[in-house]
Amino acid sequence: MCKESKIRPSGAPTRCPSKLPDADNLKLSCSIGDSVGNGISSVVFEAKDVTLSDSKSDVHLPPLVLKVARRWKSNSLLQEAWAYDEMEPIQGVALARCYGLFQVDLPRNAEPHPWDAKFYQEGQTEEIGFACDLTRNEYKRSHPALKEFVYHPDRLCVLVLERLGDELPSDLDELSREEKKKIIDLYREIAHFSIIDPEQVNVHNILRAPTNGLASLPSPTTQKIHNWRLIDFAKATKTSHTEEATYKNYWPSVAAVLGYKVSIR
Ligand SMILES: Nc1ncnc2c1ncn2[C@@H]1O[C@H](COP(=O)(O)OP(=O)(O)O)[C@@H](O)[C@H]1O
Ligand SMILES: [Mg+2]
DSSP states (O other), X not given: OOGGGGBOTTOSOOOOOOOSOOOTTOXXXXXXXXXXXXXXXXXXXXXXXXXXXXOOTTOOOOOEEEEEEOTTOHHHHHHHHHHHHHTGGGXXXXXXXXXXXXXXXXXXXXXXXXXXXXXXXTTOOOOOSTTTTSOHHHHHHSOHHHHGGGGOTTEEEEEEEEOOOOBOOSSGGGSOHHHHHHHHHHHHHHHTTTEEOGGGOSGGGEEEXXXXXXXXXXXXXXXXXXSEEEOOOTTOEEOSBOHHHHHHHHHHHHHHHHTOOOOOO
């Protein structure tokens, strides 16, 4: 393929107009339940006692989780919220449904429960300082909204997401060839938006579709119904690469996770 054909002639795809209803005065109240998982940037909790006030009668919420940013990691959640927004048409299709990012500035030196050291896994240590994983140049190129977090080290950020099922089994023998193909299809869905984030391709970020929440929606491009979902877009960026070039960018990481030989397809 020649170099030019990898690039979309009209540049990065524009965000499709939202089809979601206006939230108006809708207010979500809930309490933090048990932790259901954690990663480098967050601890994820079950949302308990969920209620909606000023709710229109046709609003139905599925079971939810609260993805709470670790201290100094709020920038990752902001980036992730942006990615969910960009890919709204495939929420409930190939991604979890996202119900928004909520932020609050805590009193200086506050130690909220989700920032407790007990949520760190063995060998994991807290990074001190904003966006420690960014190089100086990456920081310079960051969106102003991301840089803003430098001045708010005590900001607590929470992403509200639909609760999904189990993670991909680490024993790949438990997955049929058919099932693996279904997972590959999810990356084709993301490639349609030219969003790249291959670093986040791992077994912890591929979860089963929910079984007791809202029904899965058919893909707007292929009409397929997927039984897996992708999560975790902390480093997602939009490119002007074609769908095929974006997909190829994911392929080595996807092949490694699914136990395929890495070859250019
Ligand atoms: N929507 C969800 N439903 C159920 N479990 C989830 C959900 N989101 C995250 N988890 C669990 O929490 C873990 C950490 O979440 P993730 O979004 O990957 O955070 P991080 O960005 O810190 O890696 C996941 O690997 C998964 O086990
Ligand atoms: Mg993760």
